[in-house]
Amino acid sequence: MPASHRRTAVTGALAIALTLSAAACGSSEKKSANGLEKSEITLGNMTVADTAPVQLAISKGLFKAEGLTVKTQVIPGGAAGIPS
Numbered sequence: 001m002p003a004s005h006r007r008t009a010v011t012g013a014l015a016i017a018l019t020l021s022a023a024a025c026g027s028s029e030k031k032s033a034n035g036l037e038k039s040e041i042t043l044g045n046m047t048v049a050d051t052a053p054v055q056l057a058i059s060k061g062l063f064k065a066e067g068l069t070v071k072t073q074v075i076p077g078g079a080a081g082i083p084s
Contacts, residue, residue, distance in 0.1 A: 044081035
């Protein structure tokens with residue numbers, strides 16, 4: 001596998017892992033009116049081109065259409081996002 005494809009695969013896997021870890025963090029709060037466990041989340045992302053789809057989804061209002069408010073926070077790498 002060429003280095004560029006490997007880097008893309010690793011970055012994609014990292015983005016998925018961060019998203020899943022953020023979604024897995026539960027709390028004892030009641031569910032929101034729209035049926036979601038949380039209606040506001042903060043998504044850690046890196047400053048690479050592979051995270052552009054997240055920014056496009058935010059700008060097109062795809063998350064808002066589902067009742068979800070997504071804020072982004074720039075992180076230096078996947079390991080730095082896990083404790084957050």
